[in-house]
Amino acid sequence: MRLSRYFMPILRDAPKEAEIVSHRLMLRAGMIRQEAAGIYAWLPLGLKVLNNICHVIREEQDRAGAIELMMPTIQLADLWRESGRYDAYGKEMLRIKDRHDREMLYGPTNEEMITEIFRSSVRSYKDLPKNLYHIQWKFRDEVRPRFGVMRSREFLMKDAYSFDLDKEAARTSYNRMFTAYLRTFARLGLKAIPMAADTGPIGGDLSHEFIILAKTGESAVFCHEDYLSFDTPGLDVDFDDAAGLQAIVDKWTSLYAATEEMHDEAKFAETPEASRLSARGIEVGHIFYFGTKYSEPMGAKVTGPDGKDVPVHMGSYGIGPSRLAAAIIEAGHDDAGIIWPDTVAPFKVGLVNLKPGDSNCDAACEDLYAKLKGQGIDVLYDDTDDRAGAKFATMDLIGLPWRLVVGPKGLANGVVELKRRGPGAPEQLSVDAALNALTAS
Amino acid sequence: MRLSRYFMPILRDAPKEAEIVSHRLMLRAGMIRQEAAGIYAWLPLGLKVLNNICHVIREEQDRAGAIELMMPTIQLADLWRESGRYDAYGKEMLRIKDRHDREMLYGPTNEEMITEIFRSSVRSYKDLPKNLYHIQWKFRDEVRPRFGVMRSREFLMKDAYSFDLDKEAARTSYNRMFTAYLRTFARLGLKAIPMAADTGPIGGDLSHEFIILAKTGESAVFCHEDYLSFDTPGLDVDFDDAAGLQAIVDKWTSLYAATEEMHDEAKFAETPEASRLSARGIEVGHIFYFGTKYSEPMGAKVTGPDGKDVPVHMGSYGIGPSRLAAAIIEAGHDDAGIIWPDTVAPFKVGLVNLKPGDSNCDAACEDLYAKLKGQGIDVLYDDTDDRAGAKFATMDLIGLPWRLVVGPKGLANGVVELKRRGPGAPEQLSVDAALNALTAS
Numbered sequence: 001m002r003l004s005r006y007f008m009p010i011l012r013d014a015p016k017e018a019e020i021v022s023h024r025l026m027l028r029a030g031m032i033r034q035e036a037a038g039i040y041a042w043l044p045l046g047l048k049v050l051n052n053i054c055h056v057i058r059e060e061q062d063r064a065g066a067i068e069l070m071m072p073t074i075q076l077a078d079l080w081r082e083s084g085r086y087d088a089y090g091k092e093m094l095r096i097k098d099r100h101d102r103e104m105l106y107g108p109t110n111e112e113m114i115t116e117i118f119r120s121s122v123r124s125y126k127d128l129p130k131n132l133y134h135i136q137w138k139f140r141d142e143v144r145p146r147f148g149v150m151r152s153r154e155f156l157m158k159d160a161y162s163f164d165l166d167k168e169a170a171r172t173s174y175n176r177m178f179t180a181y182l183r184t185f186a187r188l189g190l191k192a193i194p195m196a197a198d199t200g201p202i203g204g205d206l207s208h209e210f211i212i213l214a215k216t217g218e219s220a221v222f223c224h225e226d227y228l229s230f231d232t233p234g235l236d237v238d239f240d241d242a243a244g245l246q247a248i249v250d251k252w253t254s255l256y257a258a259t260e261e262m263h264d265e266a267k268f269a270e271t272p273e274a275s276r277l278s279a280r281g282i283e284v285g286h287i288f289y290f291g292t293k294y295s296e297p298m299g300a301k302v303t304g305p306d307g308k309d310v311p312v313h314m315g316s317y318g319i320g321p322s323r324l325a326a327a328i329i330e331a332g333h334d335d336a337g338i339i340w341p342d343t344v345a346p347f348k349v350g351l352v353n354l355k356p357g358d359s360n361c362d363a364a365c366e367d368l369y370a371k372l373k374g375q376g377i378d379v380l381y382d383d384t385d386d387r388a389g390a391k392f393a394t395m396d397l398i399g400l401p402w403r404l405v406v407g408p409k410g411l412a413n414g415v416v417e418l419k420r421r422g423p424g425a426p427e428q429l430s431v432d433a434a435l436n437a438l439t440a441s
Numbered sequence: 442m443r444l445s446r447y448f449m450p451i452l453r454d455a456p457k458e459a460e461i462v463s464h465r466l467m468l469r470a471g472m473i474r475q476e477a478a479g480i481y482a483w484l485p486l487g488l489k490v491l492n493n494i495c496h497v498i499r500e501e502q503d504r505a506g507a508i509e510l511m512m513p514t515i516q517l518a519d520l521w522r523e524s525g526r527y528d529a530y531g532k533e534m535l536r537i538k539d540r541h542d543r544e545m546l547y548g549p550t551n552e553e554m555i556t557e558i559f560r561s562s563v564r565s566y567k568d569l570p571k572n573l574y575h576i577q578w579k580f581r582d583e584v585r586p587r588f589g590v591m592r593s594r595e596f597l598m599k600d601a602y603s604f605d606l607d608k609e610a611a612r613t614s615y616n617r618m619f620t621a622y623l624r625t626f627a628r629l630g631l632k633a634i635p636m637a638a639d640t641g642p643i644g645g646d647l648s649h650e651f652i653i654l655a656k657t658g659e660s661a662v663f664c665h666e667d668y669l670s671f672d673t674p675g676l677d678v679d680f681d682d683a684a685g686l687q688a689i690v691d692k693w694t695s696l697y698a699a700t701e702e703m704h705d706e707a708k709f710a711e712t713p714e715a716s717r718l719s720a721r722g723i724e725v726g727h728i729f730y731f732g733t734k735y736s737e738p739m740g741a742k743v744t745g746p747d748g749k750d751v752p753v754h755m756g757s758y759g760i761g762p763s764r765l766a767a768a769i770i771e772a773g774h775d776d777a778g779i780i781w782p783d784t785v786a787p788f789k790v791g792l793v794n795l796k797p798g799d800s801n802c803d804a805a806c807e808d809l810y811a812k813l814k815g816q817g818i819d820v821l822y823d824d825t826d827d828r829a830g831a832k833f834a835t836m837d838l839i840g841l842p843w844r845l846v847v848g849p850k851g852l853a854n855g856v857v858e859l860k861r862r863g864p865g866a867p868e869q870l871s872v873d874a875a876l877n878a879l880t881a882s
Contacts, residue, residue, distance in 0.1 A: 009562030042511040070483040091540045121450030
């Protein structure tokens with residue numbers, strides 16, 4: 001993409017309203033724009049990040065056997081009356097009346113609707129297990145939305161729902177998602193620690209939050225520091241191997257880890273003092289097993305092997321991609337701006353032309369731009385008339401993994417300058433060596 | 442995907458509520474499920490189709506220089522008061538109050554919001570032209586939603602918005618989208634004819650609807666039949682060549698074409714009688730040039746080359762991917778079910794195991810399944826215990842381009858059966874020949 005044709009409204013100054021670093025950097029980098037309290041437009045750079053996050057989530061959901069569909073944002077109030085949550089949910093639910101005065105709502109979550117879809121067509125235990133997910137906009141009418149997309153009202157959520165014949169099978173489905181989440185967050189460059197959690201309005205008796213550690217985290221967390229060096233389950237995980245999945249979950253829940261709400265000082269004291277970690281955390285995922293809480297009142301039953309109808313055992317599994325974009329920045333930035341993990345970066349390379357109009361610089365840049373694109377590498381080509389300092393500042397701010405600088409002096413010596421985002425020094429390389437380095441990286 | 446693990450709730454009988462063939466077939470094929478009047482969930486098969494349609498739209502928008510972002514679904518009423526449309530829009534707009542009694546709405550379209558985004562950051566004519574688009578859910582509270590996703594209340598829309606310094610440049614932006622639309626619909630397997638159109642609540646003085654012909658079309662259309670054999674602009678279109686784009690638009694508007702609303706019998710009579718085509722049509726896209734209708738009241742101005750501030754000239758360009766899914770079925774089906782164009786098909790191949798449990802059949806199918814997937818070919822593998830007849834009926838119903846049948850008799854003779862969806866006869870081929878045919882197709 002040529003920057004001269006792109007839409008990336010950079011702000012030179014930090015906006016006053018932004019209290020946390022991710023919000024500041026997302027506004028400054030032209031990733032998002034607030035359209036109302038807690039409601040944001042995702043500008044082109046932000047949307048690319050959001051899509052990259054969703055791509056990783058989707059790959060890991062699919063790998064774990066979950067099947068994607070897409071439920072609508074607007075739901076009928078009557079559906080929520082079946083589970084008893086319509087009255088219970090409170091003011092966070094955005095309630096709506098249509099032109100015929102029918103009561104509707106903007107879905108804050110989808111347990112009821114997916115249960116309705118399931119019960120309408122699945123009849124036999126032979127069709128189980130099933131795990132259905134979607135990635136769709138949700139609305140929760142927070143009293144005080146803040147921290148940008150970290151706590152917004154309209155937000156994107158991946159929510160998956162599992163259906164099983166009994167508690168044991170449901171536990172395996174839970175473990176599948178637990179494992180998929182570990183893989184997802186690791187691929188997004190995050191160290192996420194599963195912590196036993198309260199189930200809140202979703203309900204149920206088994207639940208974990210996935211928490212990443214960040215100085216600016218919203219709440220205090222307490223855990224054994226060995227979690228930070230645990231290996232993530234590999235590509236070879238067998239999602240059909242119930243015992244193998246249980247072993248992964250057992251390992252990742254073997255040491256102490258708790259959010260403030262669930263913290264138990266006495267139990268924490270059993271962890272050797274040198275290994276006790278007290279830190280701030282950000283919740284990036286939340287999974288629940290809630291048995292027949294929805295299937296029982298809503299009549300989502302299958303015929304078991306013995307010919308009897310039983311309500312299915314369910315779980316739900318949420319990740320917020322929009323919130324993750326902010327969390328990844330909280331975990332990866334420096335004074336100059338964002339430092340994206342490769343999997344999430346909106347472009348892999350920022351190509352900087354130091355002297356547009358200079359025929360050598362233009363020719364070298366056009367050649368590099370075409371060759372990188374030909375290799376399937378996503379490049380942002382700064383072909384604008386800005387000063388060199390401003391161009392470097394912009395590249396640091398938006399946090400692309402690689403910066404490739406082409407200037408008249410370097411070209412006279414047959415070199416361009418390649419730099420990895422972060423503390424390292426730039427390297428002077430021939431054009432071919434730079435291309436090879438980027439292709440190999 | 443193994444059908445035994447998929448979620449594709451086929452209905453054997455045509456649902457009573459469905460009045461048109463696309464609605465019937467989408468329900469029967471398990472593509473969609475109604476969650477409220479005019480509000481649908483897209484089940485896995487339907488979502489794959491929807492994503493494929495969006496993929497083609499996105500490629501052609503990007504090729505034409507449009508830049509993708511993502512605006513939220515919920516908007517502030519005050520934003521629409523700036524343009525004067527909040528009171529004018531009527532009951533089709535879903536109006537909402539949040540917990541603080543602020544007036545909001547579920548966006549039926551985004552002219553106001555994109556104008557707000559544009560004015561907040563673009564200051565100079567040097568940054569023009571710009572064309573920004575998103576693919577987002579919209580809501581229009583139709584009095585009587587019907588025809589399934591053809592006229593639903595919550596629907597997906599690609600809406601692009603162009604910004605130019607003056608009318609002449611805006612005309613080129615309009616022509617870019619006109620050309621991109623011709624390419625988009627052709628790639629989706631549709632013969633779309635641009636017809637001069639009324640501008641309705643969007644406003645402006647230049648507008649075209651893109652209409653496909655289908656017996657079940659919602660309205661009468663009248664055109665010169667030569668349009669049906671016009672060549673579509675190729676991959677080599679230069680979207681920076683204003684004269685070339687104008688020539689394309691001139692050609693595609695040179696003959697008579699009008700919807701019922703704009704029809705002029707006297708003008709139509711100038712077309713030779715043998716070339717006059719009266720048919721039913723379905724609107725699949727609509728483009729508008731409306732000058733400064735929004736930029737003027739909302740203060741979206743840039744500084745021109747003469748140093749003076751002028752309101753920008755705008756256009757908007759809509760395609761409904763959810764409606765297109767139905768329109769493509771209206772244009773392509775037979776008595777047995779859907780006939781998808783290759784670009785849209787949810788899977789390229791349906792692999793049918795006639796005798797699951799037979800070790801030869803299972804081994805041959807597993808081998809074919811792995812090899813096809815290895816080639817990047819999307820396969821739906823029917824590994825269920827259904828009868829052969831039911832399996833064939835399902836494959837015909839869901840309309841995949843190719844059906845590959847593996848049975849014990851054929852295997853004994855070293856052959857499998859390959860059939861293209863449609864009237865042709867099946868072919869008996871060796872496994873390798875079948876693989877080669879599918880890879881080459």
